[in-house]
Amino acid sequence: MESTSTRRSGQALLVWGLLVVAANLRASLTGVGPLLDQVQADLGLAPAVAGLLNTLPLLTFVVLSPLVPRLAARWGAEQLLGAALVVLTLGIALRWVPAAGGLFGGTVLIGAGIAVGNVLLPSLIKRDFPTKVGLLTSAYATVMGGVAAVASGVAVPISEVAPGGWYTALGCWVLFALAAVLLWLPQLRAPRRAAQAIRGHRLPWGSGLAWAVTAFMGLQSLGFYVIVTWLPQVFQDNGMSAATAGWLLFLFQAVAVLTSLAVPGAMRWARDQRALATICSAVMLLGYLGLFAAPGLALLWSVVLGLGGGACLVLALAFISLRAQDASVAGALSAMAQSIGYLLAAAGPVVFGLLHTVSSGWRAPIMLMCVAAAGQTIVALVAGGGTVRSAAVDPASP
Template identity: 90%
Template sequence: MENTSTRRSGQVLLVWGLLVVAANLRASLTGVGPLLDQVQADLGLAPAVAGLLNTLPLLAFAALSPMVPRLAAKWGADRLLGGALVVLALGIAIRWLPTAVGLFAGTVLIGAGIAVGNVLLPSLIKRDFPTKVGLLTSAYATVMGGVAAVASGVAVPISEFAPGGWSTALGCWVFFAVVAVLLWLPQMRVPRPAAPARGGHRLPWGSGLAWAVTAFMGLQSLGFYVVVTWLPQVFQDNGVSPAAAGWLLFLFQAVAVLTSLAVPGAMRWARDQRTLAASCSAVLFLGYLGLFLAPGWALLWSVVLGLGGGACLVLALAFISLRAQDATVAGALSAMAQSIGYLLAAVGPVVFGLLHTVSSGWRAPLVLMCAAAAAQTIVALLAGRGTVRAAGQVADPVPSPAEQASTRSP
């Protein structure tokens, strides 16, 4: 009885640790956009240089994600995640310094720390809660998105009232990172069984299913970062005030967070996720098409994009765990999907903006997003079923028993 109670307490602490880690994976990024004008004016940065504050973390994700499985195999996933949280806290603290050097150096460290967390969380969920993948993925995506939305909303008020202005608004998130470090310390001391050496740390570049999961992750990431970067400007150019455009972006994120809570229930009743993922991707297509045909209905399209975007984020993260044979393969698949995915996410807003400049309007960029959502709908039919195995093994199109249980677990 005592062992059972201790085990349950350990699992509860682990879940809390995972959720607090998730709370730190977006907040230090989404708070930058609303403050960009202040930062640029105070430090005298050119617009292109200031834009790097949003691009550098995504490039760090793309560059570092493939290295994470080998580092985890060498040092242990729990210790590696603890080290990444320390790097994240250090980066936020350095960015609190109101200098260009501190700003960019801190941003690089933040990108490095988050990159490791992005890759490891799906692997840890697969390892420790193999029958609760859908539920816990939804929980951590909801926490991550909710805190990110709050961070973007409170950034300007904090900069106006707190000593230090924008630097305090960016640096205050160090306290949450320190809390995450402290909550994760017990996990770094828990002995874990060594993962079987079956080549699972090698990225599954030769798996068609892995590429489908990667494409789904990349296309939904591209859509999210295009929306958070450009949606307010699209609305403003169609007659919406800047303040209202900002609230519409908050509405998009709030709807996405609420939608992510409903995904586990939908997954529980499905044999696989093909229909659900394709339907949610089609909702995104409808949102982009609506912006193209009737941009004046800004409120409606903010809600529609939030409905599709929130569900697709949870599904993209869940695919990493559900499609993997075990936790080791989940780490490798996570590294592959997030490396390519965030590379697309970094390129997407740039291409969207270039199309706007070349065409002198938003119609061509929105056609691009409709095409991306259509491609995502097709890819969803491939990524929603099957198993990616360790390097050298054949992918199994039939869901494993653990996968079937995880999609139906309450």
């Protein structure tokens, strides 16, 4: 009985650790959008350069994600994730330095820390909780989205009352990251099992299903990062205050969080997720079309985009585990989806900003998002079912 109790306590501690890690995987990014006009004004940044604040982390994801399975196999997934949390903490702290170098340098470190967490969490869930993938994926996506929503909503108010203004609004999240480091410390004593979980598997480049999962991840991520970077600016240019625009971004994410809670139940009703993923992607398309045709209805489109976006995020994360044959394949598929998917997503904020500059308006950039959502709807028909099989390699290979 003592052994069973100890095992359950260890699993509960692991779940709490994973959820607190998840809480740190978006908040330091989503707080940027509502403050973007202040950042541009204080530092004299062009729109495309300002867009780099949410593109640099994505580029870091692209570079580091394929390396994470090999690094985790060498050091242990828990050890690597602990180191990533320390890097994330340093990055957020560096953003508190009142200079452009601190802002952009800290953003790169934040991207490095988040990249590791993005890849490892689906693999750890598949390894330790294989019968609860949908539930735990929804739980960590909900926590991640909920904290990210709060970060968006409080960014402008904090910048208005706190010493340091927007520097403090971005840097204060270091306290959350420190909490994650402390809560993850108990997991650092068990590296070996994680290493075996993802050792010796190539990324599944030859699998069409893996490419569909990657495309779904990339397209929904592109939409998310464009929204958190530019949606407040779109609303402000339609006559809203910065604070109101920030709270509408909070509303988008709050609705997304509520929607994500319903996804596990919806997933249990069907044999696969093709229909669910297609419908949710079509809802995103509806939101972009509405924003294009009637931008004055900002409240409505924030809600519609949140309805589709929350479900698509959970599905994209769940696909990594659900489509994988086992935990080791989940690690490889996660690395592929995070790297190539975020390469696609990284173009979003910059291209969106460039189109706005070239066209002197928001209609062309929003039409780009309509095209992306239409593509995601098509890809969902493939990504929602099937299994990515093992692609093992010789363990003696470098």
